Structures are given as C-alpha cells and as structure tokens.
Amino acid sequence: MKPLRHIPRFSLTSSILLSFSLSGFSQNAVNEKCPITGRAANPKCTTKYEGETYAFCSGKCCKEFTEDRHNSIYHKIGGAAAVNATIDLFYTKVLADKTVNHYFDGVDMKKQHKRQKAFVSAALGGPKAWTGKDMRKAHLSLELKESDFNAIAGHLQKTLQELKVKEELIKQVMAVAASTKDDVLNRKKKSAK
Ligand code: HEM
Structure with missing residues (x-):
C-alpha cells in the first residue's frame, strides 16, 4: 500500500484552506x-x-495610502461623520434659499446627499475615489451663473462655520470648492502660467 502522503488529499485540503483564507x-x-x-x-x-x-499591491503603497489619509483635509475635519453632517446641513440651507432652490426641483435629494457626500469626501482626500459624473457634465444643462456658484459656496462656508470647523481648514475646503468653479459654470479653464 502506498504511504498516505502520496495521496493528493493533502494538497486538496491545503488548497481548500488557502482558497477559504484568500476569499475571506x-x-x-x-x-x-x-x-x-x-x-x-x-x-x-x-x-x-x-x-x-x-488592500494594496505592496507594503510601500499601504504606507503611502496611510500617510495620505492622515494628511488629508478629510481626515483633519473629522472624516465621514464630519462630511455627512456638513452635507446634511448644507442642503437644508440650499433648499431654503429661493435664489437657487429651484434648480433642485425634481431632483432625488436622498441620492443627491449620497453623491455629494461621496464627491466631497473624495475631493478632500477621503479613501474612496469619485466614480460619478465629472462636474462639467453634471451641471451642463443647468446653465448656472456665477451668482449661483457664489450662493452655493456661501452656504458651504456658513455650514462649516456653524459646525465649528477650524478657520484654516475652512479655507482649504473652500479652495477645493473653488477649483470646481470653471467646470460647474461650464467656463474655459484658465490656463496655468
Ligand atoms: C462647489 C461647487 C459644486 C459642487 C462640488 C457640486 C457637486 C455636485 C455633484 C457631486 C453632483 C452629483 C453628480 C452626479 O450625478 O454624479 C451635483 C449635481 C447637481 N448639482 Fe452641483 N455642485 C456644485 C455647484 C452647484 C451649483 C452652484 C448648483 C446650482 C445652484 C448645483 C446644482 C446641482 C443640481 C441641481 C444637481 C443634480 C443634477 C441632476 O441630478 O440632474 N450644483 N453637484
């Protein structure tokens, strides 16, 4: 009789264990x-x-990701909890503002909150990339004016102030918001000198 170790049972068992642990x-x-x-x-x-x-392809990438998260505006303002609170309060203000709330007529606000949270999280250096529409396409049909953008930016700033975010961080968030302005208003991007 052949010794047991020649029977492929061992490799079968180990490959089952391995696939379980990997899929886990x-x-x-x-x-x-x-x-x-x-x-x-x-x-x-x-x-x-x-x-x-x-998950990462290497320890180097894992380290880079961890450092990026730690240094991000997203992390410094308080991560997901802070972004969620900001967007919820922000849209209360937007929908109460007669100069801009008509743009949101017929918009599914539950989805809008979700998408805006995902966009803002990614833009501030959160862990997940934005996979939705680019800002130019998302706003193209609205034909927005500069005053619309300024109203929305103003509501964002007031929201952050009410939530007692540090002034230095508010400045950084507002700079990120401003970086979307040309796209949101469908204007030519100013070329870098
Ligand atoms: C700080 C600038 C802005 C940012 C970062 C921003 C971000 C976004 C995002 C992430 C979406 C969802 C895109 C998607 O569907 O994947 C969106 C949609 C929308 N935004 Fe903005 N937005 C900005 C300015 C404005 C302004 C100034 C208005 C109007 C006053 C506006 C009105 C809308 C409306 C109505 C939608 C929904 C469009 C639809 O579902 O058809 N946004 N925006």
Whole structure:
C-alpha cells in the first residue's frame, strides 16, 4: 500500500484552506485593485481606515495610502461623520434659499446627499475615489451663473462655520470648492502660467 502522503488529499485540503483564507481576505477588502498603482491588490497586504479594509499591491503603497489619509483635509475635519453632517446641513440651507432652490426641483435629494457626500469626501482626500459624473457634465444643462456658484459656496462656508470647523481648514475646503468653479459654470479653464 502506498504511504498516505502520496495521496493528493493533502494538497486538496491545503488548497481548500488557502482558497477559504484568500476569499475571506478579499471579501473583507473594499477594493480589488491597489488604490495607488491600479495593479491587482494582494489580499494579505491590507490596512483599515474608518472600519473598512483596503488592500494594496505592496507594503510601500499601504504606507503611502496611510500617510495620505492622515494628511488629508478629510481626515483633519473629522472624516465621514464630519462630511455627512456638513452635507446634511448644507442642503437644508440650499433648499431654503429661493435664489437657487429651484434648480433642485425634481431632483432625488436622498441620492443627491449620497453623491455629494461621496464627491466631497473624495475631493478632500477621503479613501474612496469619485466614480460619478465629472462636474462639467453634471451641471451642463443647468446653465448656472456665477451668482449661483457664489450662493452655493456661501452656504458651504456658513455650514462649516456653524459646525465649528477650524478657520484654516475652512479655507482649504473652500479652495477645493473653488477649483470646481470653471467646470460647474461650464467656463474655459484658465490656463496655468
Ligand atoms: C462647489 C461647487 C459644486 C459642487 C462640488 C457640486 C457637486 C455636485 C455633484 C457631486 C453632483 C452629483 C453628480 C452626479 O450625478 O454624479 C451635483 C449635481 C447637481 N448639482 Fe452641483 N455642485 C456644485 C455647484 C452647484 C451649483 C452652484 C448648483 C446650482 C445652484 C448645483 C446644482 C446641482 C443640481 C441641481 C444637481 C443634480 C443634477 C441632476 O441630478 O440632474 N450644483 N453637484
């Protein structure tokens, strides 16, 4: 009789165990591609941020991601909780403003809150990239004026002030908002000198 070790049972068992552990890791991670390089992520190379697991192709990328998160405006203002509170209060102000609220007639505001939270999170350096429409396309049909943009930016600024965000961080958030202005108003981008 052949010794047991020649029977392929061992490799079958180990491959089942391996596939279980790998799929277990993959299920935990929110991404399959490394957010830094775009290459396939190694499911064993992960870190947690705001309770979610992110996977990377290498330890170097994991370190870069962690540093980027730590240094981001998103992190400094208080992460997802702060962005959620900001957008909820911001839209209360926008919808109470007769000069701009008509633009939102017929818009599904539940979806709008969700999309705006995702956009603002990404724009401020949150962990997930924005996958929605680009700002020019999203606003093209609205034919917005400079005064509309300024009203919206004003509501954002007041919201952040009411939520007691530090003035220095408010300035940084407003600079990010201003960087979308040419797209939102469908104007030519000013070329960098
Ligand atoms: C700081 C500048 C702005 C940012 C960052 C911004 C961001 C966004 C985002 C992320 C969306 C969702 C895009 C998608 O569907 O994937 C959106 C849609 C929309 N935005 Fe803005 N927005 C800005 C300015 C404005 C202004 C000035 C107005 C009007 C006064 C406006 C009115 C709308 C409306 C009505 C929609 C919904 C369009 C639709 O569902 O058809 N936005 N915006």
